[in-house]
Amino acid sequence: MKATDEANNKIDGDGLSVGTSGSGAPPSTRRGRSPAQIIWLKFRRNRTAMFGLNLLTLFYLVAVLAGFIAPYRYDNAATELPFHPPMITRIHVFDQAGSIHWPFVYGIIPEDVQLKTYRDDHAVRYPIRFFVRGDEYHILWVIRTNIHLFGVEEPGRIFLLGSNLTGQDVFSRILYGAQVSLSIGIVGIIISTLIGMLVGGIAGYFGGVVDFILMRAVEVLLAVPSLYFILILRQMFGTKQLSEHLCSAIQWMFGEGRVTSWFCEIVNSVFGGMSGSIQIYLIIVVVLAFIGWATEARVIRGMVLSLREQEYVVAARALGFSHARVIIRHILPNTFSFVIVTATLSVPFFILGEVALSFLGVGIQEPEASWGNMLTAAIGTRVLTDFPWILAPGVFIFLAVMAWNFLGDGLRDAADPRT
Amino acid sequence: MRTFLLRRLLAAIPLIIVVTFITKTLLVLSPGDYLDTLRMNPTISQDYIDQMTRLYHLDSHNVIERYWYWLWPALRGDFGYSFIYHQGVWGMIGERALNTLLLTGSALVFSWGVAIPLGVLAAVFRNKWIDKLCGFISFFGLSIPSVFFSLLLVLFAARTGLFPPGGIHNQANWEFMTGWQKLTDSVWHLVLPTVVLGTIGLAQFMRQMRSEMIETLSQDYIRTARAKGLSWRRVIVRHALGNAINPLVTLFGFSLSSLLAGALLTEFVFGWPGLGTVIYEALRDKDEPLVMAAVTMLALMLVAGNLIADLLLARIDPRIRLE
Numbered sequence: 001m002k003a004t005d006e007a008n009n010k011i012d013g014d015g016l017s018v019g020t021s022g023s024g025a026p027p028s029t030r031r032g033r034s035p036a037q038i039i040w041l042k043f044r045r046n047r048t049a050m051f052g053l054n055l056l057t058l059f060y061l062v063a064v065l066a067g068f069i070a071p072y073r074y075d076n077a078a079t080e081l082p083f084h085p086p087m088i089t090r091i092h093v094f095d096q097a098g099s100i101h102w103p104f105v106y107g108i109i110p111e112d113v114q115l116k117t118y119r120d121d122h123a124v125r126y127p128i129r130f131f132v133r134g135d136e137y138h139i140l141w142v143i144r145t146n147i148h149l150f151g152v153e154e155p156g157r158i159f160l161l162g163s164n165l166t167g168q169d170v171f172s173r174i175l176y177g178a179q180v181s182l183s184i185g186i187v188g189i190i191i192s193t194l195i196g197m198l199v200g201g202i203a204g205y206f207g208g209v210v211d212f213i214l215m216r217a218v219e220v221l222l223a224v225p226s227l228y229f230i231l232i233l234r235q236m237f238g239t240k241q242l243s244e245h246l247c248s249a250i251q252w253m254f255g256e257g258r259v260t261s262w263f264c265e266i267v268n269s270v271f272g273g274m275s276g277s278i279q280i281y282l283i284i285v286v287v288l289a290f291i292g293w294a295t296e297a298r299v300i301r302g303m304v305l306s307l308r309e310q311e312y313v314v315a316a317r318a319l320g321f322s323h324a325r326v327i328i329r330h331i332l333p334n335t336f337s338f339v340i341v342t343a344t345l346s347v348p349f350f351i352l353g354e355v356a357l358s359f360l361g362v363g364i365q366e367p368e369a370s371w372g373n374m375l376t377a378a379i380g381t382r383v384l385t386d387f388p389w390i391l392a393p394g395v396f397i398f399l400a401v402m403a404w405n406f407l408g409d410g411l412r413d414a415a416d417p418r419t
Numbered sequence: 420m421r422t423f424l425l426r427r428l429l430a431a432i433p434l435i436i437v438v439t440f441i442t443k444t445l446l447v448l449s450p451g452d453y454l455d456t457l458r459m460n461p462t463i464s465q466d467y468i469d470q471m472t473r474l475y476h477l478d479s480h481n482v483i484e485r486y487w488y489w490l491w492p493a494l495r496g497d498f499g500y501s502f503i504y505h506q507g508v509w510g511m512i513g514e515r516a517l518n519t520l521l522l523t524g525s526a527l528v529f530s531w532g533v534a535i536p537l538g539v540l541a542a543v544f545r546n547k548w549i550d551k552l553c554g555f556i557s558f559f560g561l562s563i564p565s566v567f568f569s570l571l572l573v574l575f576a577a578r579t580g581l582f583p584p585g586g587i588h589n590q591a592n593w594e595f596m597t598g599w600q601k602l603t604d605s606v607w608h609l610v611l612p613t614v615v616l617g618t619i620g621l622a623q624f625m626r627q628m629r630s631e632m633i634e635t636l637s638q639d640y641i642r643t644a645r646a647k648g649l650s651w652r653r654v655i656v657r658h659a660l661g662n663a664i665n666p667l668v669t670l671f672g673f674s675l676s677s678l679l680a681g682a683l684l685t686e687f688v689f690g691w692p693g694l695g696t697v698i699y700e701a702l703r704d705k706d707e708p709l710v711m712a713a714v715t716m717l718a719l720m721l722v723a724g725n726l727i728a729d730l731l732l733a734r735i736d737p738r739i740r741l742e
Contacts, residue, residue, distance in 0.1 A: 220437050222673075223721065225680035228698055228714070232442055235702050238450040352564055356684055359566050360699065378570050379688065381584045385577045394567030402562035 039337070042414040049410020052403040059400055063178035067137030070172035071151040071158055075367040076135055078157055078167035081108060083116040083387045086162040086170075095125065102127045105158055116386075126156030162389035164377055173369040174393050180370040181354055182400060184285055188350035189343045191289035196296025197339060201327045203297070204304025215301065221294035227356060233287045234362050243271040277368045284363055288353045296342055303335045337415045345408035348401040355397055371397050427729050431722040438718045439711065443486045446707055452477050453502045453705040475499070475707065489711055498715070499708035501701075508712040512697055516716050518587060519693035522612055522685070523678050527671075529617035530624055535664070538628025542636060542663075543655060553625055560622030565615055565681050569688035572611045583608050585690040612689045619681045620674045627670055631663040638662075665736055672728035676721060694720075 033041075043049055062069060091103050105128065107121035132151040138144050152158045160171040203214040221229075237245060247264040254260050271279065307313065308331060316326050357363030358372025366373060371393040377383065378390045454471060457463050472478050476488045492499065498509045541553035576582040583589070589596070589604050596604065635641065636659055644654045683695030694713055701709035 220434065220441075223434060223676055224438055225676045225683075225717065225721070227680035227683050228695075228717065229441075231683075231699065231702055232445050232710075232714075236445040236449040348562070355564055355566060359684070360687065372566070375566055375570065381573065381577045384570065384574050388574055391567065391570055391574070394564065394570065397564045397567060398562055401564065402558065405558065405561055 035337070039411075039414045043410055046410040046413060048406045049414070052406025052410065055399065055403040056407060059178060059396075059403070060182060062175060063182050064140065066175035066179050067139060068145075068147070069149045070169070070175040071134065071148050071160075072169045072172040073135035073137060074168070074173050074176035074369040076168060076172070077367075078163065080110065081118070081157060081159075081163055081167040082165050083383075084108065084118055084157075084159050084163040084167070085387075086160065086389050087158055088160045090120070091128065096122050101125065104128060105152060105156065107156060124156070126152035126158070128152055128158065161392045162387070164374070164390060165383075168367075170374070170389060170392055173374060174371070174396055177369040177371045177374055177393060178396065180281065180364055180368070181351055181372065181397070184281070184288070184354045185347040185350045185400075185404070188285050188288050188292060188353075189347050191285065192292035192346075192350075193296055193339060193343050195289065195293035197300055197332055197335070199293065200297040200300025201304055201332050204301040205308055205323065205327050205331065207305070211301070215298070218294045218298050221291060222298070226291050226353075229291055230287055230353060230357065231360070231362065233290060234283070234357060237283045237287070243267045246271070277364065280364060284354055284357055285350075287357075288350050291353075292346060292349055295346065296339070299342060300332075300335050300339065303338060304331055307331050307334055341408060341412045341415055344404060344411055347404045347408075351397065351401055351404070423733065424726070424729065427726060431726070434722065435715065435718045439490070439715055440486055442711060442714045443489060444482045446710060447480060447482050447485050449705075451705065453707065455705075471502075489708075493711075493715070498712040501709045502706045503701075503704055503709070508709045511709070512694065512713050512716055515692055515694050515697050515713075516720065518691065519679070519682055519686070519695065520720065521609070522616060522691060522693060523675075523682055525609055525613045526616035526678060526682075527620070529613050530619075530621040531667075533617070534621050534624035535628055535667070538625045539632050539655065539660065539663075541625070541629045542632030543651075545633065550629075553629065557622035557625050560618045560625075563618065565619060565684050566688065568618065569612075569615045569685055572615060573688060576611060582611050585688075587692055612685050612691055615689075616678065616681055616685050620678060623674065624667060624670065627667055628663065631666055632659065635659045635663040661735070665732075668728060668732045668735060671731070672725045675724040675728070679717060679721065 067073075087105055091105055092101075093103055094100055095104075104125040107124035107126065108118050109121045111117045111119050128150055129152065130150050131147050132153070133146050134148045134151050136144060136146045150158075157163075157169075159169050161174065162170050164170055164173070199214055199218075203211040243264075246267045247260075250260050250263050250267075271282075304327075313326060313330060316330050321330075354363060354370065355372035355375070358370045359375050361373075361376060364370035364373050374393040375391070383390060454468055454477060457468055457471075476485055479485055479488075489499075496509070498507070500506065501508050501511060504511065537549075537553050537556070541550040544550055572582075573584045576584040587605070587608055588601070589608075593601070593604075636655075641654060641659055644658050645651070649658075679695075682693060683699065685691065686693040686695040687699065694717060698710060698713045698717070700706075701713060
């Protein structure tokens with residue numbers, strides 16, 4: 001691995017200094033490197049950035065396979081076992097007599113129901129089995145199965161990272177929560193980047209009054225403390241169905257009529273069948289994206305302002321292409337490298353936004369798991385001091401946000417032509 | 420200088436109007452109102468509900484009309500009465516606003532107090548261990564969610580007993596304390612929330628300070644100062660620092676809104692009675708006058724903070740003063 005890395009570095013060194021050094025290496029390594037390849041090669045050399053990328057790949061892979069890796073479903077509650085401490089350090093190989101076994105956990109005996117203390121039942125051993133059958137779940141919403149990566153037989157329980165107030169497995173809920181908390185970052189950034197590119201492109205390209213109005217809107221969005229705005233927006237959506245919101249928005253815009261009722265029907269058929277939790281998820285994404293596009297729009301506007309003076313844009317206009325075509329096909333693609341960097345760096349905003357909303361109780365609702373609403377359980381000094389494993393999701397939020405920051409910083413450095 | 424400030428002050432008025440208007444719009448558009456809970460209550464007469472509806476124009480769903488009904492008395496200093504507490508809202512949030520101001524102020528002092536020296540050290544000892552440490556701190560500060568950090572510190576406080584785990588002062592003994600005890604008690608309660616809130620901006624300030632300092636240290640006049648025989652310490656403190664700190668003041672204005680937003684979560688976890696918790700609870704209870712007053716207060720604080728940043732900038736940077 002190391003050897004190939006070094007070899008790569010050598011090739012980079014040559015490849016990047018095209019035209020400065022003399023002959024020697026075969027021409028195939030010095031020519032034909034696209035900008036994307038150069039960025040990737042520079043990125044590869046950045047250790048922290050690669051660490052971030054690898055960590056994120058792992059996280060997202062685990063999130064996709066959450067149902068399989070988690071021993072229990074997110075709402076599987078062993079109500080008689082609240083706040084059981086983590087068992088990750090209680091996986092034994094030797095039993096009391098000292099004889100060796102396949103890794104196992106002991107049965108659990110509640111000792112004090114009030115204080116929620118437990119002791120091991122040395123009489124029963126539950127060996128940890130792979131590919132055991134348990135709760136049903138779907139892989140990628142399609143394949144229905146009940147095989148889990150690992151687990152113990154009923155009535156044994158394995159709480160790798162402890163259990164919460166209702167006796168749900170914290171580890172399993174972290175994996176399911178990753179699906180929500182991590183995907184919101186991606187979905188949100190796609191929406192807000194699209195809005196940002198559109199608004200920034202239009203403002204920068206047309207300039208004048210359009211530019212002035214759009215940029216004042218951006219300034220207001222940037223000046224207002226985002227979390228309050230998010231809360232108030234969230235309040236506006238309330239608990240009503242998303243389809244009703246869209247419907248009334250259309251009614252407000254076009255008034256009653258054929259088009260309105262036709263549109264409402266479509267909206268109802270698309271969103272009506274969705275469960276409440278998905279609707280709340282969508283509302284959160286929309287609310288966060290509504291705030292998040294402002295930074296992007298401002299930066300893209302600045303780039304477009306300079307790009308539109310370039311000869312090729314004038315040429316495109318002279319060829320008679322429409323404004324929309326010039327913006328979308330000719331100008332915006334030139335901002336891509338920058339857009340990707342800013343998008344990567346603003347993913348944490350979405351992850352943290354979801355965490356904040358769910359933590360405050362207006363985001364993802366129980367029994368659905370998200371990293372934010374799992375932390376809500378930790379409010380209250382007694383819970384926190386006696387059962388600190390409740391804070392485990394926080395570690396994962398920290399790691400995910402850090403990895404995105406590493407990745408974004410690495411991309412920025414790699415995309416910077418000066419380095 | 421005076422025209423500069425006047426222009427800034429005038430620019431603040433549309434901001435406040437837009438912010439309050441958007442808030443009002445969203446509140447009007449949001450489903451249901453406070454009276455819904457009252458209607459459920461059989462002991463409350465229909466007359467009272469009708470009276471409240473008329474008083475606050477809750478029957479009108481015309482946004483501009485509703486905004487005007489709020490704005491006109493508000494301009495004369497009448498922000499109405501809280502639905503829940505039946506008190507004048509402006510009086511209610513005065514103390515809360517002061518608490519938030521105290522928290523954000525001390526957080527700012529903390530983050531600047533740490534960021535500037537560390538940033539300078541990181542720039543001066545570039546690529547040495549202290550630079551690496553600063554890089555680590557800034558990544559930590561950027562990545563740690565304030566919710567998680569607050570909870571960790573509450574855990575720390577509760578486990579060790581070194582700091583109070585929440586609240587603004589010792590509720591039980593507050594009445595019996597002398598002035599000095601009150602002061603130390605308040606400061607004691609302030610430490611942990613300050614650390615959490617200060618860490619949010621810390622990373623950004625430190626990075627900025629470091630890069631500005633590196634830039635400044637490579638200037639010709641620094642070499643000249645060194646060539647004249649001045650000590651490094653004098654060159655850094657007297658010649659470089661003043662110039663490097665300039666963009667940081669601009670950053671201060673921008674960081675204010677994120678600071679106020681971060682204050683909400685910190686206040687929530689630490690049970691700090693500030694503006695953030697007021698807005699959160701008022702939104703939950705659909706207490707419209709209270710939300711509006713608190714948002715106005717927030718916007719005013721934002722504008723005042725930006726104005727202070729401008730004043731500071733004008734003081735440091737002669738180019739603005741002489742404009």
